[in-house]
Amino acid sequence: MREEIIMPRVSDYNIYLPLKKSSDYLLIQGAKGSFDIVEPRIVDTLKNFENKSELRNQIPQEDLDVLLRRGYITELTEEDEFEFIRKLSEAINSRGRKMINVTIIPTYNCNFRCEYCFERNLQKNAFEWLNEKISNEIVDAIFTQLVKYRESGLVVDGIYLFGGEPLLKANMEIVEYICKKAREMEVPIACISNGYDLDQYIDLIKKYNFKYVQITIDGIGEEHDKRRYLVGGQGTYNRIVSNISKALEQGVNIVLRSNINKKNTVEILRLMDFYRESGWLEKDNFSYYFKSTLKCYDEIGDAYSDVELMKELTKVYEDNIEKFRFNSIYNGLSDKLSNMLKNNTFAPMRSGYCGANMGMYTVDPFGDIYPCWDVLNDKDEVIGSVDISKGEFVFNESHDRWKERTVDKIDDCKKCKYMLFCGGGCSAQAKVMNNDINRAFCDDFQFIFNEVAVDVCEEFLSQII
Secondary structure (H helix, E strand, O other), X not given: OOOOOOOOEEOOOEEEEEOOOOOOEEEEEOOOOOEEEXXXXXXXXXXXOOOOHHHHHHOOHHHHHHHHHHOOXXXXXXXXXXXXXXXXXXXXXXXXXXXXXXXXXXXXXXXXXXOOOOOHHHHHOOHHXXXXXXXXXXXXXXXXXXXXXXXXXXXXXXXXXXXXXOOXXXXXXXXXXXXXXXXXXXXXXXXXXXXXXXXXXHHHXXXXXXXXXXXXXXXXXXXHHOXXXXXXXXXXXXXXXXXXXXXXXXXXXXXXXXXXXXXXXXXXXXXXXXXXXXXXXXXXXXXXXEEEOOOOOOOOOOOOOHHHHHHHHHHHHOOOHHHHHHEHHXXXXXXXXXXXXXXXXXXXXXXXXXXXXXXXXXXXXXXXXXXXXXXXXXXXXXXXXXXXXXXXXXXXXXXXXXXXXXXXXXXXXXXOOOHHHHOOOOHHHHHHHHOOOOOOOOOOHHHHHHHHHHHHHHHHHHHHO
């Protein structure tokens, strides 16, 4: 019986990116994660491979072997190639769910009323609801569950404090209780705060060796105060800046975030100048970045995309990849690709967008468990609750809907060459925009990926040649 001859075909998941500094191309394989620099003739051959069978004879056997091994040409059928992606996605998800981190919300209460707050829906609740604090019993149960996770072989990666505002003066007692429990387990702790009461917490932060405290400044002086103000409307800038200076002097690691939309674009350069003039840039315990406000939470016409933000940063840094460091979306991808190249390791592929689809859990003051911060108080997205009597998390049917949301299951993504680099986009934003977490939320990812991949690879080449 004669064996069926399997004719190779071009993969459906090849990405072809022209380089800026030469006529060559960056060739990326979206299913296998291969990255290669190739001559234009290779790209031309691959693009015409199916339609001009005689071009197969133009590929030297040595090149053909490499293209096959790297996945750009495959002997798999379209169905089998997608099955490979499905299994890889499942494996990535399984591994990610073994890394556990928990965000604890000491209270939903906040002393700010920021104009673009994604939690503004919380502020419609009664004062008693907002003022509720998480109890010691719920905290005990959280850490009992974390011990069980660790004993089962999972890695407890970190504890994060969020809110509301976690570092309200009134929260001191419960925050320290959480810190003590984290220290007992030797789990690192970090915090996202508005910084207004930071001075009251500096000693505690040092005592429990916080990884960092993230604080937001949206501009200089009045420009910040227009966006981030107290419940009574008073400005917050001067006090926050004073508190940051005190914390830096005491060795606290501070990460500054600035939320940018069309109202405060001019503040980017002003903030950079201020950080330099204040002497903060000279401190090893200080870093900063910018983030565009999300169009699904900001006012129509005010929202700013990450691509628009990058154009502003490019005016400062031109073609230097240093510019990526100050844009959170670009920076994460840049760091991962740089690490891949420098350490000759695997491509940064993912089955889901973030920990919401893997091992991240957020526990609120009432013991309800959410998959991420962005859906707090959305009762449709509660994935479980903390059982105080048993000291464990009890999950409902929504748990797997979030944790098993892998990119291969999203219909919008199945033919996308970028699917394993994007992960399907943010689930919470997909719900806001499409009322369905199982829809894609692309939001310029392909454009961003292409820009970062080319610049990072060319920078790497310039250093090794």
